[in-house]
Amino acid sequence: MILLKRFSALLLAFVLLASACTSTKSGFEKYSYEFLGAFDTMIQFIGYAQSKEQFENFVTKGRNRFFELHKLYDIYNSYEGINNIKTINDNAGIKPVEVRQEIIDIIVFSKEWHKKTGSKVNIALGPVLAIWHRFREEANKDPSAARLPDIEQLKKASEKTDISKVEVDEAKKTVYLREPGMSLDVGAVAKGFATEIVAKELADAGFQSFIISSGGNVRAVGKPMDNRSKWGIGIQDPNSASGVQDYANLDTVFVDDTSMVTSGDYQRYYVVNGQMIHHLIDPSTLMPANYYRAVTIMTKDSGVADFLSSAAFLLPYDKSRALVESMEGAEALWIMPDGTIKATDAMKKAMKKLGGARNN
Amino acid sequence: MFFKLKAGDIAVAALIIAIAAANLAIFMHSSEGSATALIIKNGKVVQKLKLDDINKRIEIEYKDKHNILIAAEHGRIRFEKSDCPDQVCVRTGWLSRPGQTAACVPGGIIIKIQGEDSDTDIILK
Numbered sequence: 513m514i515l516l517k518r519f520s521a522l523l524l525a526f527v528l529l530a531s532a533c534t535s536t537k538s539g540f541e542k543y544s545y546e547f548l549g550a551f552d553t554m555i556q557f558i559g560y561a562q563s564k565e566q567f568e569n570f571v572t573k574g575r576n577r578f579f580e581l582h583k584l585y586d587i588y589n590s591y592e593g594i595n596n597i598k599t600i601n602d603n604a605g606i607k608p609v610e611v612r613q614e615i616i617d618i619i620v621f622s623k624e625w626h627k628k629t630g631s632k633v634n635i636a637l638g639p640v641l642a643i644w645h646r647f648r649e650e651a652n653k654d655p656s657a658a659r660l661p662d663i664e665q666l667k668k669a670s671e672k673t674d675i676s677k678v679e680v681d682e683a684k685k686t687v688y689l690r691e692p693g694m695s696l697d698v699g700a701v702a703k704g705f706a707t708e709i710v711a712k713e714l715a716d717a718g719f720q721s722f723i724i725s726s727g728g729n730v731r732a733v734g735k736p737m738d739n740r741s742k743w744g745i746g747i748q749d750p751n752s753a754s755g756v757q758d759y760a761n762l763d764t765v766f767v768d769d770t771s772m773v774t775s776g777d778y779q780r781y782y783v784v785n786g787q788m789i790h791h792l793i794d795p796s797t798l799m800p801a802n803y804y805r806a807v808t809i810m811t812k813d814s815g816v817a818d819f820l821s822s823a824a825f826l827l828p829y830d831k832s833r834a835l836v837e838s839m840e841g842a843e844a845l846w847i848m849p850d851g852t853i854k855a856t857d858a859m860k861k862a863m864k865k866l867g868g869a870r871n872n
Numbered sequence: 873m874f875f876k877l878k879a880g881d882i883a884v885a886a887l888i889i890a891i892a893a894a895n896l897a898i899f900m901h902s903s904e905g906s907a908t909a910l911i912i913k914n915g916k917v918v919q920k921l922k923l924d925d926i927n928k929r930i931e932i933e934y935k936d937k938h939n940i941l942i943a944a945e946h947g948r949i950r951f952e953k954s955d956c957p958d959q960v961c962v963r964t965g966w967l968s969r970p971g972q973t974a975a976c977v978p979g980g981i982i983i984k985i986q987g988e989d990s991d992t993d994i995i996l997k
Contacts, residue, residue, distance in 0.1 A: 546973065546982055547915060552958075554975035554982060558993055649957040725994045736993065746995035764992050774996050779960050808996065864991070871991060 536560060540721070540737040543567040547575055550582040551703045553727025560721040560737035570719045574710050578726070581706040584614050585698050587638070597696050601638065605692030610685055618698060618705050619680050619687055621815060625701075626675055629823035629835060634795050636678050638695030639669035644793055651782035658784045666798040673795070704729045704773055704818020711814065728774045731814040735768045742766035742871050744864075750778040750805040750847055762853070764864040766871045771814035775825040776806035776847075794826050801826045804846050810859055811842040820844075829854070907970060909949045911942065912982040923947050923968070923985075938979040949983055951976055964997075971995070 536542060539562050546556040555578055561567035583591045587598050600609045622635040643661045651658035677690040689696070698705075703726045711724055711731040721734040723743060732743045746761040765772065777790035777800070794801040809821040816839075824832045824844055836844040836856060843859035853866060860867040911919035911932070919932065921944055930944045931952070940961075943952040948968040951961035954976050961976035970987030972995065 542988075546912075546975075546984065548975060548977050548980055548982065552977055554973065554977065556973070556994065652957050652959045653955070723994050725996070728997060730994055730996050740991075743993045744989075744991040746989075746992040748995055748997040761992065761995060772996050776997075779963060779997070780958065 537737040541567075542736075542738070545571045550575075550578040551585075551706065551726055553703065555727070556723075556725040558723045558725070559719060561719075570714055570717065570722070573717065574714050574724065577710050577713060578706060581614060581702075581709060584612060585618065585702040585706065587695070587697055587699075597698060600687045600689060601695040604689035604694040608679070608681065608684070608686035608688035611687055613685065614709065615687065616680060616682060616685055618701065618815075619678065619696070620682070621705065622698065622701055622819070623675060623678065623680070625816070625819045625823075629820060630827055630831065632795060632826040633700050633819055633822045634673060634675050635696050635698050635701065636673045636675040636689075636694060637670075637793070637795055638697040639672045639693060640666055640795070640798055641697045641699065641793060642695065643669055644791065648780070648782045648789070648791065651784070655783065658782050658789075660784055660789065663798070670795070670798055700822040701815060701819045703727055704771070705815035707731045707818075708771070708814035728776070728779075729814055729818055730772045732767055732770055732772075740871050742768045744871060745772050747774070747808060747845065750776055751851065762847070763866055765810070765859070765862045766864065766869050767810065767862060770810055770812050771817040772808060772810045773814065773817040773821040774806050774808045775821040777802075778805065792822065792825050802849065803828055803832070804848060805851070806847045807832070808845040808859075809836070809842060810844070810862075811839070816842075907947065907968060908986040909944065909967070910982075910984045910986055912984060914980050921949065923949060934979065934981060936979065938976070940976055940979045940981060942981075942983065949985075950974065951981075951983065954979060 540560040542560050543564060544556065544558045546554055548554055557571045557574060559567060583594055584596050586596050587601060590598055595609050595611045597615065603609050626634055643666060647661050672691060672693040677694060679688040679690060707724050707726050707729050708731065711733055715733050721737045724731045730745055735741060736743055745765045745767055747763050747765060749760045749762040775792055777788060781788045781790035790800045792801055804825060807821055807825045809817045809824060811817045820842060824836055827835060829846065836842050843856045845859050846854040855866060862869050907923040909921045909923055910917050923944065924947055926944055926946050932942045934940045938954055938956045941953040943950055948966045950966045951974055954961050956976055956978035958978060961974055964974035967974055967983060967985050969989060970985050971989045971992060973982060973984045975982045
């Protein structure tokens with residue numbers, strides 16, 4: 513009998529062990545959902561909830577909010593009954609436009625962070641970015657027609673990019689572009705800023721453990737409700753994104769309650785004479801910046817992370833690193849053109865391969 | 873060390889063994905992750921492919937707003953061609969591991985490998 517009892521105990525332990533390997537905290541299950549149609553990217557929700565219905569309630573709320581913010585921050589389309597960023601652009605040099613608080617907030621934020629981060633990320637760069645956008649889309653439709661825009665054309669457009677002429681009246685809730693021909697492009701910040709708004713609202717509504725991913729922006733809220741203490745965020749290898757090899761992760765970073773945003777050269781680009789022409793434009797040269805393949809920023813606020821990743825991408829390494837180190841609570845990872853990886857100390861410590869981090 | 877088993881003991885032992893076996897089977901199945909790819913169009917799953925069961929290359933074409941070609945081979949799947957203006961889908965390349973995704977935003981199509989990676993919740997790209 514003793515043997516049998518021991519045998520049973522062993523089996524029982526094994527049963528529990530086998531269950532524990534995949535177990536979530538009592539009453540919680542992991543769910544995921546992804547959708548297209550907002551911010552020109554795929555948005556994913558991953559989260560732990562007590563039921564499928566509870567998860568669906570949260571993500572429906574989040575999804576609706578993303579669509580609403582997309583309309584507000586849209587520079588290409590107009591919507592019935594909504595004054596959005598396109599409305600502001602359409603009224604450049606004509607009149608101030610009354611807008612919702614979410615638009616006032618993103619413009620005030622972008623003006624403030626423009627100053628704080630070396631003046632490289634400018635939401636008033638619209639006229640220049642519109643030219644690049646057109647050339648990129650034409651080239652991707654017909655690669656044989658791929659060419660670079662004329663530098664004189666870019667220079668002329670850049671005369672209408674003075675961010676100090678973007679006037680915000682916070683009391684009246686209006687925005688005015690003082691010169692005709694000016695236009696805002698919030699592409700460097702809108703996804704991250706919107707993601708932060710949605711994440712906060714869902715957390716306030718009671719969602720405790722989730723990740724939102726919106727095209728290069730990841731916002732992790734709380735901790736995973738299983739036997740791990742941190743979330744695992746995979747960093748994509750820029751070289752695997754060319755479509756030649758299987759897409760692979762460079763490393764995994766273990767984090768909780770923070771944001772990670774990557775600015776990279778490997779998704780939105782076109783090719784001229786064998787050279788990749790990507791979408792991150794340096795306002796000083798009016799050409800794509802080529803200091804890195806990618807820069808990833810880790811900091812709590814997703815809007816800050818998005819803005820900072822663009823700024824860090826547009827600065828040479830010494831200045832880029834100095835900028836990140838001057839920001840409290842910000843960490844970064846730089847992937848250099850030759851594939852070398854550089855990272856701030858706390859970023860490195862959180863990385864599985866580079867820093868030997870574990871997630872227990 | 874000889875003893876007699878009572879019927880109850882045997883029943884308990886059998887039950888425990890059965891539970892253990894079932895657990896093991898479930899555990900092995902979920903961690904082995906024979907990759908299943910989902911093709912999601914306009915929010916609905918329109919195709920489920922067991923990638924490990926594919927022996928000959930499969931090509932699936934979607935003609936809608938854009939002409940999109942998806943290719944699947946043993947263990948992997950990708951957007952092969954698309955006439956959309958941003959090409960991000962094609963550049964994502966081959967997907968083979970649980971949790972990996974690729975999306976053609978203008979075409980409204982997502983490819984997703986079902987299941988979970990043991991230590992990666994999401995891929996930042």
